[in-house]
Amino acid sequence: MKILMCISHVPDTNAKIPFKDNQPDLAGVTFVIAPYDDFALARAVEIRDAAKGKLTVLTVGLADADPTIRKALAIGADDAIRVDAKPADALFVAKQIAEIATQEKYDMILMGRESSDYNGGQVHGMVAALLGIPCVVPCMKLDVEGNKGIMHREIEGGKEIVEVAMPFVAGCQEPIAEWKIPNMRGIMTAKTKPLKVVKAVEVAPQALVSKYEAPAPRGKCTLVDAGNVEELVNLLKNEAKVL
Amino acid sequence: MEAVAVNNAIKGGEFLIRETKAQDIFIPEEFTEEQRMMAQACKDFIDKEVNPNIYDMDSMKEGFMASLMDKAGELGLLGVGVPAEYGGLGMSFNTSMLIADYVGAGGSFSTAYGAHTGIGTLPIVYYGSEEQKQKYLPKLASGEWKASYCLTEPDAGSDANSGKTKAVLSEDGKSYSITGQKMWISNAGFADLLIVFAKIADDKDLTAFIVERTWDGITMNDEEKKLGIKGSSTRQVFFNDCKVPVDAMLSTRGNGFKIAVNILNIGRIKLGVGVLGGCKSIIADATKYAKDRKQFKTPIANFGAIKHKIAQMATKSYANESASYRAGQNIEDNINALIASGMPEGEAKLKGVEQFAIECAIIKVYGSEVLEFVANEGVQIYGGMGFSEEAPMARAYRDARITKIYEGTNEINRMLLVGTIIKRAMKGELNLMPAAMAVAQELTSIPSFAEADASELFAEEKEVIKNLKKAVLMVAGKAVQTFAMQLNDEQEIMMNIADMIIEIYAAESTILRTEKLIGIKGEAACEVQVAMTKVNLYEAVDKVNRAGKEAIACFTKSDEQKVLLMGIKRYTKLNPINTKDARRLIADAVIEAGEYCF
Ligand SMILES: Cc1cc2nc3c(=O)[nH]c(=O)nc-3n(C[C@H](O)[C@H](O)[C@H](O)COP(=O)(O)OP(=O)(O)OC[C@H]3O[C@@H](n4cnc5c(N)ncnc54)[C@H](O)[C@@H]3O)c2cc1C
Numbered sequence: 001m002k003i004l005m006c007i008s009h010v011p012d013t014n015a016k017i018p019f020k021d022n023q024p025d026l027a028g029v030t031f032v033i034a035p036y037d038d039f040a041l042a043r044a045v046e047i048r049d050a051a052k053g054k055l056t057v058l059t060v061g062l063a064d065a066d067p068t069i070r071k072a073l074a075i076g077a078d079d080a081i082r083v084d085a086k087p088a089d090a091l092f093v094a095k096q097i098a099e100i101a102t103q104e105k106y107d108m109i110l111m112g113r114e115s116s117d118y119n120g121g122q123v124h125g126m127v128a129a130l131l132g133i134p135c136v137v138p139c140m141k142l143d144v145e146g147n148k149g150i151m152h153r154e155i156e157g158g159k160e161i162v163e164v165a166m167p168f169v170a171g172c173q174e175p176i177a178e179w180k181i182p183n184m185r186g187i188m189t190a191k192t193k194p195l196k197v198v199k200a201v202e203v204a205p206q207a208l209v210s211k212y213e214a215p216a217p218r219g220k221c222t223l224v225d226a227g228n229v230e231e232l233v234n235l236l237k238n239e240a241k242v243l
Numbered sequence: 244m245e246a247v248a249v250n251n252a253i254k255g256g257e258f259l260i261r262e263t264k265a266q267d268i269f270i271p272e273e274f275t276e277e278q279r280m281m282a283q284a285c286k287d288f289i290d291k292e293v294n295p296n297i298y299d300m301d302s303m304k305e306g307f308m309a310s311l312m313d314k315a316g317e318l319g320l321l322g323v324g325v326p327a328e329y330g331g332l333g334m335s336f337n338t339s340m341l342i343a344d345y346v347g348a349g350g351s352f353s354t355a356y357g358a359h360t361g362i363g364t365l366p367i368v369y370y371g372s373e374e375q376k377q378k379y380l381p382k383l384a385s386g387e388w389k390a391s392y393c394l395t396e397p398d399a400g401s402d403a404n405s406g407k408t409k410a411v412l413s414e415d416g417k418s419y420s421i422t423g424q425k426m427w428i429s430n431a432g433f434a435d436l437l438i439v440f441a442k443i444a445d446d447k448d449l450t451a452f453i454v455e456r457t458w459d460g461i462t463m464n465d466e467e468k469k470l471g472i473k474g475s476s477t478r479q480v481f482f483n484d485c486k487v488p489v490d491a492m493l494s495t496r497g498n499g500f501k502i503a504v505n506i507l508n509i510g511r512i513k514l515g516v517g518v519l520g521g522c523k524s525i526i527a528d529a530t531k532y533a534k535d536r537k538q539f540k541t542p543i544a545n546f547g548a549i550k551h552k553i554a555q556m557a558t559k560s561y562a563n564e565s566a567s568y569r570a571g572q573n574i575e576d577n578i579n580a581l582i583a584s585g586m587p588e589g590e591a592k593l594k595g596v597e598q599f600a601i602e603c604a605i606i607k608v609y610g611s612e613v614l615e616f617v618a619n620e621g622v623q624i625y626g627g628m629g630f631s632e633e634a635p636m637a638r639a640y641r642d643a644r645i646t647k648i649y650e651g652t653n654e655i656n657r658m659l660l661v662g663t664i665i666k667r668a669m670k671g672e673l674n675l676m677p678a679a680m681a682v683a684q685e686l687t688s689i690p691s692f693a694e695a696d697a698s699e700l701f702a703e704e705k706e707v708i709k710n711l712k713k714a715v716l717m718v719a720g721k722a723v724q725t726f727a728m729q730l731n732d733e734q735e736i737m738m739n740i741a742d743m744i745i746e747i748y749a750a751e752s753t754i755l756r757t758e759k760l761i762g763i764k765g766e767a768a769c770e771v772q773v774a775m776t777k778v779n780l781y782e783a784v785d786k787v788n789r790a791g792k793e794a795i796a797c798f799t800k801s802d803e804q805k806v807l808l809m810g811i812k813r814y815t816k817l818n819p820i821n822t823k824d825a826r827r828l829i830a831d832a833v834i835e836a837g838e839y840c841f
Contacts, residue, residue: 067276074280181287184319184332187280 001053001144004106005044006097006123007072008034008087008115009065022212033068035179036112040172042180043142044110045076051144054078056106060087060096066195074182074190085200089207092200094126099201101131106167108149113138113171124171134164137171252580253573255599256664258748259712260678265758269337269572271564272760278338285345288318289520293349300351300474301638303466308355308474309389309433316386320346321360325368326588330381336575336595337568343513344567347520350642351474357517358429358475359383361510363390366438366451366502369589370494375453379436391434393425393480394503400427401655403440404449404500408482410441417489419443421452421460421482427649431463432476439482440499449499453491460485471641508596510650512574512603515610516567518646522560522614525621525639527838529553532634533624534834543624547823550830552620557833558775558826559613561841562749565756566609570602604660605745608653611646618643657741658734664744665723665730679720682713686810700761701754704780707817708751711787714814715743718794721807725798739794743787750783771832772841774825781820788815 011017012030019025033041041057048055057077059065062084069080083096101109109131114121121137128135140159141152149168153160182190222239224232237243253261274282292314293300299307315321323339325331334342347353364383367375382388399406408423421441428437435456440449454461464479494502530553533544543549578595582588596603618640622629629636647653668675695702719740726733757776761769791811799807833840 067280070276071280181284181291181318182280183317184281184284184323184334186319187277187284188332190280191277 001048001051002104002106003044003048003053003055004097004101004109005037005041005055005057005072005077006109006111006127007037007041007057007059007068008112008117009059009061009068010034010115010117013116019212019214024212031064031068033071034112034115034117036114036116036171036173038112038179039174039176040110040112040170041072041075041077043172043177045180046177047108047142047144048076048078053107056081056104058083058097058100060085060093060200062086063197069195070190071182073193073195074186075180076182076186077193079194079196081196081198083200084197088203088205090120090122091126091206092203094123094130095203096200097123097127098130100198101127101167107147108166109169110142111169111171113173121171124169128169131167131169133167133169135169135171136162136164139170139172140174140176142170142172142176252576254673255573256601256667256673258602258751259664259715259744260673260675262709263751263755265755265762268569268752268755268759270756270759271341271568272763274341278341281338282341282345284318285320285342286348288315288320289346289349289352293352297350297474297638303474303476308352308476311352312355312359312389312433313386315352315356316384320356321364321386322384324360324365325380325384329368329376329384331384336578336592337571340513340516340567340571343517344519344564347517348524349520350638351472353517353520354472354475354645355430357510357513358392359386359390361513362392362394362506363430363434363436363438365506365509366392366493367453369505369593370451370498370502371453372490374490375493379453383436388435389430389433390436390438391428391430392506393428393431393437393439395427396424397426401652403503404447406440406442406449408439408441410443410450410452410487412443412489413486418486419452419489419492421454421485421487423482425480425482427467428478428480430476431478431480432466437461437480438493440503441482443496446497448497448501449503450496451493451499451502452487453493454482454485454487458485458487471638471644473641505593505597507651508600508603511607511656512567512570512596512599514646514650515563515603515606515608516571518610518614518643519560519564519567521639521643522556522563522617523839525617525636526553526556526560526833528635528639529556529621529624530833530837532628534837536626544830544834547827549624550834551823551826552624553833554775554778554826554829556617556620557829557839557841558779559616560839561772561775562753562779563606563610563613564841566602566749566752567606569752569755570599570606573602574599601660601663602748604651604656604663605748607650608656608660608741609745609749611643611653614643614646654734654738657745658731658737660744661719661737661740662731665719668723675716675720679716679723682716682810683720685713686717686806690813700766701758701776703818704754704776707780707784708747708754710814710816711743711747711750711784714787714791714811715740715747717807717810717814718743718791722794722798733798736794736797739790739797742790746783746786746790750780753779771829774828775841777820778822778825778829781817781822784815784817788812791815 009031012032015029017024044055055077057069057072057080059069060083069082073080081100087093111124124135124137136151136153138154139151140154143150147166149164151162153162292311319332322331323334323342327333346356367379383390394403396406410419410421412419437454439452439454443450460483462481467477533549534542536543574595577598578591581591581595622636622640625634625636628634667673695706722730722736753776757772760772795807
């Protein structure tokens with residue numbers, strides 16, 4: 001059993017991200033494994049353990065992503081690949097993953113249903129399309145039976161249970177597994193596990209962020225006594241000018 | 244080569260007479276990615292397993308604490324101080340400090356953790372025979388077995404060596420029978436192994452034994468009803484003709500008190516750094532509350548009085564953090580140097596820590612009092628909600644209180660640290676006498692009015708630290724001259740001297756940390772740390788001044804008194820700073836981040 005676990009290196013979900021010159025200023029921000037990826041990784045470790053397989057983590061990112069990758073190694077991945085490029089857009093990332101998955105055959109390619117930075121939620125579908133294999137999103141439970149994956153997918157008002165032959169792609173979310181805290185021994189051995197850095201394949205960027213806009217600041221709030229309808233009408237008419 | 248290194252390295256207590264350079268201390272900002280990941284794992288563990296289950300923990304739900312310890316064991320947190328060959332992780336001293344720091348956010352859990360990994364496990368690590376280590380350490384490191392430490396008795400608390408528990412050798416010489424009563428034993432409720440101290444015949448000193456819970460003759464009282472750390476198991480343990488094989492003796496006969504003292508040195512510094520986790524979680528909670536809570540149509544975080552509190556909480560925590568990791572690294576370096584000079588590892592670790600027994604006591608006292616301060620202000624920021632069990636502050640406040648009592652009360656530690664300094668000075672191990680004499684000489688000379696070079700970073704502050712050291716050398720020197728060995732009976736003066744020393748160590752550590760940090764990050768990025776450093780020094784100067792004056796007035800008279808009081812004035816001079824602005828700057832940074840962010 002060979003599993004390719006794709007993780008994004010994203011700002012901590014609690015981090016406040018300042019903007020400088022209309023660009024996110026990420027200098028002082030802590031980065032983490034994207035939360036959905038974290039759940040998927042936990043399940044990947046369990047499946048690898050049960051099958052005595054091999055679990056490889058893959059990140060498309062620059063060297064600053066290495067600590068995040070080592071965290072995944074500490075949690076239990078066997079080795080890691082970093083495609084040395086800035087993750088420009090979803091297709092760019094998907095093509096990098098597809099390239100790796102073409103060179104080396106994996107039984108399943110797991111990732112979170114979406115990353116928590118841009119929340120695009122497109123990469124899994126693109127990877128599956130590029131490789132011509134099935135894709136299940138959002139995958140909330142994943143079991144392995146022979147060469148099939150049995151997955152639970154949340155659908156409107158219920159649950160769909162799907163059986164997919166390997167290899168497949170799954171975009172996962174909780175409660176697929178309980179997220180794992182790396183243990184001390186795992187942390188100490190992480191740096192001895194292989195982390196291969198590979199060159200990116202060339203892909204012309206398809207989407208460019210032209211501009212960021214902050215939401216308009218919240219207006220001031222005036223409280224009116226529940227019984228004072230007159231005042232309310234007056235304010236709506238003369239101050240807010242909506243009547 | 245290495246022996247030379249040992250000689251040149253700073254010795255315990257030597258900070259009083261030797262200038263330390265910023266590059267010679269370790270600062271927590273220098274922890275590696277791996278160490279940070281470990282700290283984060285501890286934080287995640289507390290957030291995931293402890294915080295959501297506080298009620299189960301503090302109501303002592305059957306089996307809860309033991310299962311928490313099992314989970315900590317799975318993460319490897321219980322094997323931190325156990326060498327790798329016995330199933331542990333054999334981490335460096337300062338890494339184990341970092342883990343204690345983060346586990347410290349766990350309230351009752353941190354007591355259970357400390358009792359197991361510290362006083363419960365370390366006696367075997369350092370004093371166990373090869374057989375004892377092989378037999379017990381893997382189980383303790385994994386958490387399969389839980390440990391406790393039975394030293395205190397109803398009539399032997401601070402005076403631990405006066406215990407009445409007896410160990411009597413059987414006629415066939417194969418076993419000891421232990422009989423006696425132990426009190427306040429942490430983890431007793433679920434411990435599988437007990438380190439028990441008892442006296443053989445009319446020995447002056449205690450002997451330590453490793454006792455398994457399943458051996459006959461051990462009974463326990465119910466759980467104590469406590470003021471705080473309610474989730475930690477604390478019981479009286481009775482030994483009634485409990486037979487232990489002779490090979491369960493730890494180390495040699497009569498060596499138990501030494502074991503107790505040496506293990507406590509480690510426990511003390513770990514407690515001092517361990518309060519940080521508590522401080523940080525209180526600061527985060529109190530800051531969030533202050534941002535949310537509105538009075539007079541304004542978040543209370545906007546009020547200067549509240550900012551003052553937040554700034555003080557952060558500043559004291561920063562000072563404690565600076566002092567703890569500085570001392571922790573000194574210990575680690577000393578251990579490594581001793582190992583390199585050929586000393587066996589276990590012995591090197593003990594000697595390495597013992598050398599810094601003074602700093603261990605300083606950090607225990609300082610840290611526990613910082614936590615008490617932080618918890619107290621945390622309650623105050625919450626106002627009425629601070630008094631409610633529904634908010635986290637009431638529990639934090641109660642939990643904080645124990646830290647001034649166990650691992651040696653703060654009174655005992657204050658006396659111990661002064662006593663140790665004086666003893667080392669008398670033995671010539673610490674070259675205090677010439678320094679104290681030089682100060683006495685200087686007192687009769689005309690003070691220099693030269694101002695420190697203001698363009699150099701912390702030039703003035705460092706000058707102040709030099710002077711504070713002179714102040715304490717002056718007071719302590721005079722006290723020793725006046726009372727000689729009888730100084731031990733003048734506890735009030737010992738306490739004054741201890742307070743001066745503690746403040747100096749913390750203030751100096753803070754200055755050196757910030758200086759080193761500026762070297763790494765640049766001055767602009769360290770504006771808040773500079774403010775904390777200055778505010779902390781400002782207060783330290785005040786405390787040293789007060790303690791010094793108080794001491795002098797208690798044992799000197801007339802002209803001599805005048806000279807000494809002039810000396811205190813001269814050595815505790817500090818140009819005024821705008822503490823209001825500095826504290827606002829500090830508070831605003833913490834409020835913006837919503838947490839202790841240094
Ligand atoms: C929750 C909890 C957990 C504990 N866990 C353990 C454990 O796991 N194992 C263990 O062995 N012990 C444990 N202890 C015991 C603890 O170490 C002692 O309570 C402590 O050392 C103080 O001893 P005491 O209670 O007898 O107080 P006392 O020694 O009676 O002290 C009372 C007061 O007198 C002061 N005092 C005492 N002697 C002097 C002196 N010479 N000069 C000046 N002042 C003095 C003290 O500072 C204190 O203020 C625990 C205690 C508590 C409360």
